[in-house]
Amino acid sequence: MRCLEPITDQFRVRFQELYVADDGDHDPEDDEDSGVSRLEGDLLDLEPALRDAVVLALPFQPLCEEDCPGLCIECGARLKDDPDHAHEDPIDPRWAGLAGLVTEQDED
Numbered sequence: 001m002r003c004l005e006p007i008t009d010q011f012r013v014r015f016q017e018l019y020v021a022d023d024g025d026h027d028p029e030d031d032e033d034s035g036v037s038r039l040e041g042d043l044l045d046l047e048p049a050l051r052d053a054v055v056l057a058l059p060f061q062p063l064c065e066e067d068c069p070g071l072c073i074e075c076g077a078r079l080k081d082d083p084d085h086a087h088e089d090p091i092d093p094r095w096a097g098l099a100g101l102v103t104e105q106d107e108d
């Protein structure tokens with residue numbers, strides 16, 4: 001979420017789904033309306049139920065670690081790898097006047 005580092009995680013998901021034997025005599029649209037899951041012959045297609053359960057359990061804002069400092073807003077460096085990261089570039093002359101204002105306020 002903050003530094004774009006790939007992450008891996010493990011979690012458990014519980015779900016419950018009822019499957020009805022396929023009697024070969026039903027309208028697939030009725031199933032969609034009623035939310036009924038059917039066996040396909042002798043086979044059970046777990047993917048839709050599994051996908052729904054997993055998607056809901058995925059973290060909304062995944063972080064590589066709890067206090068990930070993210071990226072440097074100036075150069076995009078990952079601050080976790082380089083915590084003392086600093087830039088000494090001169091302030092753009094067009095904004096130099098504003099920097100003076102902030103300093104005066106801080107001194108007050």
Ligand SMILES: [Zn+2]
Binds near residue numbers: 003004005064065068
């Ligand atoms: Zn991170």
Ligand SMILES: [Zn+2]
Binds near residue numbers: 074075077
């Ligand atoms: Zn930087």
